[in-house]
Amino acid sequence: MSGSSLRAYLPLLFTTVLAAGSLHADSTEAASLLNQGRVDEAATILQKSLATQPHDAAAHALLCRAYYAQDMANAAVPECERAASDNPSNSNYQLWLGRAYGLKASQANMISAFSIAKKVAAAFERAVALDPNNVAAMSDLGQFYVNAPSIVGGGLDKAQALAPRLLARSPVKGHRLLAQIAQKKNDAATAEAEFKNAIAAGKSPEAWIDLAIFYQHHAQTDQTVAAIQSSIDANRTKNAALYDAASILIEMHRQPELAERCLRDYLASSAKTDDAPAFKARMLLGDLLKQRGNMQAAQNEYAAALALASKYSPALKATQGA
Template sequence: MACWRGWVAVAGAAGVAWAQEAPAVKDGASPSSAIVLRAVPKVEVGAPTETSSAEEAMAWLLTRGLARTKGQVEVAGRILDAASLEEPSNARWLFGRALVLRTNGQRTAAREMMERAVKIEPESAAHQFWYGTMIFESINDAPTLKKMGLADTAMEALEKSLKLDPEQPMARYSMAQFYINAPGIAGGSLRKAREQAKMLFAMKEGKGEFLGHLVLALAAAEDGAWKEMGEEFEAAETAGGEGADPRASLLGHIDCLLRKKEDPKAALALIERYAAVADSTDDRPHVLLGEARRMMKDYAGAVGPFAKAVEMNGKSKTAVWGLAESAEKTGDVERAIGQYRAYAAAWPEDERAGKAKWAAERLERKRK
């Protein structure tokens, strides 16, 4: 299993192709299942109102680190829908509508909208990059037989984007992530991923440094080279360049320790460090602590963090499942039934939905 599947998304495509869970907006909060790093400067942009321009709505959608409520996204959507209706051949407004759909978790619809934008304006490096990104984000929603073709189309879009503008760290990083996460039969290659890292380090003004270290860290994790993995994540914490964020590096390191190395004890110190710098609205410190304790079979210790995470963000699959399992292990049957049922209801297509439904029914029979 590749690490960093659901915790960190760079331009939304960190878990490229095979496993990324795209977060959807919920009332009153921004998505919290991933840190999203975008290729835009850190600037203050106000939430759109009914009198905002389409360009103002676009700027807000493209600005990193903003809390976005469902209502605000709906306003942006109305503005961009109106602009697109007035100028149907304007690819920028189609791009904006695709971003709205993406923010709402409508991955396939976002990809299809972005495809329309690319057809109108194929020579835009930004549009080709986002088209490739949105394909990768939605690929798990496609029928199995279509996935290979979609992956090829996404790589072609990223390659064209880099041909149009070679100095794009995010596009280079997304290609590296594909090579790391894809099976060999589908084009996966750690050698090619490391080649992308070299090109990131070679970019002007060090703007690919941070992402280059992340690529090397993730490639090392796939190789089981734990010392090298740790060194690269630590280097990323202090690196500069596009998307540089020590919290993102910490999250990636933690996730690789949990998912890839399966070493929750080693992850605990990093989780404590992350909790110290995380925003008060961020549920991830609680999710990660609960997951580490669950992996250590400390189910009593996992209940509290998972419960807090569910309270903060009921759309966290890891937290809902972890709370259900931990509650069952500690004898809290009522809570376990409630969380298993909540999981099955919220994610009926998920591979664990059937298990959750069966577990709830089993516990109800046992209770009788």
């Protein structure tokens, strides 16, 4: 994802867990493929499984995620709705339903987006009510409260009230929410301090990325690059934070060699997830190689992306424009 999409209305960067309960063998295999970015294969398995077990909530949820990863909101929403309907007590299904609605809202016109945004709020709030310890749901809900207008259920007062509960369960996410609240209030000093508190609480590569985005927003280039380097140094598993590091560097037109190394390390790692799908990493790498004049290598990456996700629109356009 680009730096701008990291700051989008509803973020794509979250580490989540699969739904509670055991998965069927097909769903387990599909989940593994989804983490590897092999969404075509995952979707095929899930669709075949659902043909014989149409009320398999876990399969619907995974299929929703496969579509979501490809930014296909109209396909993702019905699958998440089915998962939530077939298992209404599952917090994670409500969480993903809220995310799918959020994606749909981001692609809709303003009038439609307002009505859809209310569904986002309801789903996230339901997810938290079902499981008050669901940190991912609380984090998503908090960010929704910060960014959405009160007319659709947002509000800084709601975010502020949620922050202590999130802090108690995840100091990293809690301080991140406090930083976002401060940013919304144009209190840069407090925001920076809270992002640093999040780093101190967990020393995670993701927390360093949040600080890098903050510095990027304030045009503090040297600090941005330094925070990115700290994220890379902290990223022992080579997870999706490498993708975000590369995205920021590419957007800033800084250190292309480092950006390329981040993407290649991520693609070679066993820590890939659908938070940063492999086909999107391939596309980003292709764009970087294209910028550097290596057209054949760029087309190879675009083709590799299309092989993983044949319906992903940017990959189709990139390969057809060869």
